[in-house]
Each structure stands twice: as C-alpha cells, then as structure tokens.
Amino acid sequence: MFKWHDRKSDNFIVQLPEGRLEGGYKLSLSLRTHELHTGVGTNMETKLARIAEIAKRQPQEKFTSMYHLLNKELLRQCHEELDPNKATGVDQVTKAKYAGQLEENLEDLVGRLKRKGYRPQPARRTYIPKDEKSKRPLGIAAYEDKIVQSALNKVLQQIYEQDFLDCSYGFRPERSCHGALIQLDQIIDKQSIQFIVDADISGFFNHVDHEWLLKFLTLRIGDPNILHLIRRMLKAGVQEEGRLEPTEEGTPQGSIISPLLANIYLHYVLDLWFEKRIKRQSRGKAFMVRYADDFVCCFQYETDAKEFYEALIQRLKEFNLSIAEEKTKIIRFGSYAEEWYKRNGGGRPSTFDFLGFTHYCSRNAKRTSFRVKRKTSAKKYKNKVKTFGIWMKQHRHEKLEILMATIRKKLTGHYRYYGITDNHPNLVKFKREIEKALLKWLNRRSQKQSFNWESFNQFLKRNPLPEPRIYVNIYGKRKAKAFVQ
Known part of the structure; x- marks a missing residue:
C-alpha cells in the first residue's frame, strides 16, 4: 500500500502515497471536493467530519481544496470558543473588544483571507517559570490571529488525527498525560521490557525547521493557499520589549496551532521512523510513548536500546534537532532489574522521569509481583x-x-x-x-x-482545604484513551 523512501543523504523516511514520483513531491491524486459540498448536511461540522472520513478512508489522498473552509461560519465559531481571560498579543485586543464590532471584524477578516491580504502579526513574547533556574518563552498571538489559527487547526486536525500513531498522546482529542502514563505502564508490565531510553530533545519548539515542516505538510496538503498561510504564520516573527525579531526556525509555544504543527513534525521525524525502522530492526520488543516532545522508548534488549540511542542522535541531526545529552540516559528497568542489581553488587534500579512523575521499580502490596510505581518528581x-x-x-x-x-x-x-x-x-x-x-x-x-x-x-x-484524593487509578482502568484532562 505504501512505498517507503530512504534517502541516503537525509534518512528521510515518510509515507509516500502510490503515484508519487520518486524524486519529487507531486501527487496525481487529489481531494474530491464535491464530497464536501453534497449530501445531507452542509454545516461546518458536517464538512469537517467528511474531511476526516476521506482522510481515514484514503490515507494516500492529498487535499487540494481546503482554503474555502476558513469562512465566516468557522471563524465565528472559533471566536466564540476562545477564552476571554487569555493574555492579549501585540494588538492588545481582548475578546470583548473584538466582539464589540463582531460582524464588521469578521467580514473584514474573511475579505482579507479571500484576497490573500491577511498577514499574521508578530507574537508577543513573554516568559513563564520552567523550573527554579530557567523560564519558558511563550508567543502570545494577536486576537485575530488566534481566530485564524484556531480555524486552521480545526481543519488540519481532521486529516492528521487519522494519520497519527497510537504512540502519540500530546495535545490530541480524547488523549491525555494520564493516558500516556497508563500506556507506558502496560508496556513495561506486559511486554518483557528491561531497558528504558529516557530521551530529551534540546529546545525542540525553538528549532523546528520550517522548510522540513512545510515538506511534511505537502505530503497531505496540496492546497497552495493553506501552505502559504502556514508559511506566513511561521515567519510572522516575535516582539519583545518593542523589538521585532524574525523567526527563521521554530514554532512558538503558546500559540493555538503550534502543538499540532509540532505533532506533525515529530510524526514524520520520530513516530513513523520508530514504527517502520526501529521496531522492525530490533532483535526484541520495542515501544515508544510520546507526549509532544517528551518521549520514552522501551526495549527488551540492551543492544537494541544502545543502537537506537546512537541512531536517534543521527536521525534528529538530519532535521536540525539534537539530543540534550545531559538529560538523556539508558537505564536497566523492569521486572528483572532488581534481581540483576542484587546479582551484580547490590543497589537499586535506576529511575526515570516522565510527564512530571518519577517512575521506579517496586512490588505490589503483597510483595508477590513486579509493579511500576510513580511519585511526583x-x-x-x-x-x-x-x-x-x-x-x-x-x-x-x-x-x-x-x-x-x-x-x-x-x-x-x-x-x-x-x-x-x-x-x-x-x-x-x-x-x-x-x-x-x-x-x-x-x-x-x-x-x-x-x-x-x-x-x-x-x-x-x-475554611477547609480539599483533602488529597486519587483521581486516576493506573491499574484499575486499562483503557489509555479514557482519561482526558
């Protein structure tokens, strides 16, 4: 069904639909746009549902007519859904202020989108604490840009939710951090896992390569107007203390569309590569659980874990990313780890952190079987x-x-x-x-x-404070998608 292309120069492994020329990005298939305009329902929800249906039914399909979906109906819906309490961008426009002349504002926005006169404003850079010593930069979009990003996000999500793999949990509908933790627990507990590669991509959101991202998008998006709009969003720049800084790479954290673009990037760079290359070449079992740019890889054999780590460094390098070596490690972890340490001089198995929790090897309440436990890191x-x-x-x-x-x-x-x-x-x-x-x-x-x-x-x-309570039973409910924040 799929061809897989492994370029020697860049180790670029992505899905290539049937009909694609081996050296290019041109595709003979296109979206049958009449499917979006015929049938029983014609409202926006119906149109979006049909895009998802086509994307799922035809994983080779390239969507060539989507820009018209960024219409007044969808933009109005996105405006209504925006949080009125969120910080403002460089325009200092609040939801209430924009709503004061809503019809005129939406008409003007739709007009500029139609004539390709819409230009995103620079994001306002602000910082939030990351840990004791560092801060995380955020890019706050102007209000109108939030509306357009939200609309574009809704459209693209219909396609990519059909493509994303089960290992991906971050910023996706019906998925959550707790779902990722449950899935990881199942893998370690049931799949003979003995080694963990705890990896960290250095400054991922700041180093997303724009050209690679746009190439990845062309594998599913054939509408040049959509691609042009995304390019403008990526190149809009950031403003900090009155200074405008160009954005040659990266996608600002804090923007509505950034998580989806990040997931698309890592879908091709990491997820598909792990699924189609690493799993197939490993001697034993291999699994990955990813939440945005935070991921853990699990292996049955140490040789597979070590070879993956070396391959990962080279793989990320091809796409202008790198491993934070001081935060990345290979550890012995699993049902036999404690026994191995006892046989080899004592000590306790190493731990690893994922999604704010320290994972450690332990036993069940009766001390009769292995169990992964977690505590706040x-x-x-x-x-x-x-x-x-x-x-x-x-x-x-x-x-x-x-x-x-x-x-x-x-x-x-x-x-x-x-x-x-x-x-x-x-x-x-x-x-x-x-x-x-x-x-x-x-x-x-x-x-x-x-x-x-x-x-x-x-x-x-x-004046009582709420008492501590366990909200998520890791072992009681094993459906990882069930826990949604």
Missing part, C-alpha cells in the same frame, strides 16, 4: 511549592474568601493531575507545604492579627 514538587509561595506573597492582601477559593482551586488542580495510584503520600506532603505557606503569609497580612498553629488549625476547620 522532586524537581516538579520543589518548583510547585516555590511557585505557590511566590503567588501567596503576591496575593496575601486579597479578601479572605477570594483567596481561599483560589487556593482550593489550585489544590484541586494539583490533585487532579498528580493524584494517581501510589502517589497519595506526596499529595499529603504537598498540602502541608501549602498550609505552611498560607500560615506564613496570613501572619504577614497584618501586625494586629496573627496565628499560631492551634488558632490556624481552627481557621482551617472554618
């Missing part, structure tokens, strides 16, 4: 406590009922993510740290009123 835990302390200092003078309501939401959010099987002790520990920070900053609200531990406990009885 020390780095994430420390950063969460510090971040809350900073927030508490900044908001200590708010009205008490508002302050406590926000703290309850923050704690519940923490429990919902980190509340997984075996991690209850860390939830209890985290709640205690929150209470300490709360006591500290409540006592600094006023010199006239202060708490000791006894009076503070009475205060908490009147």
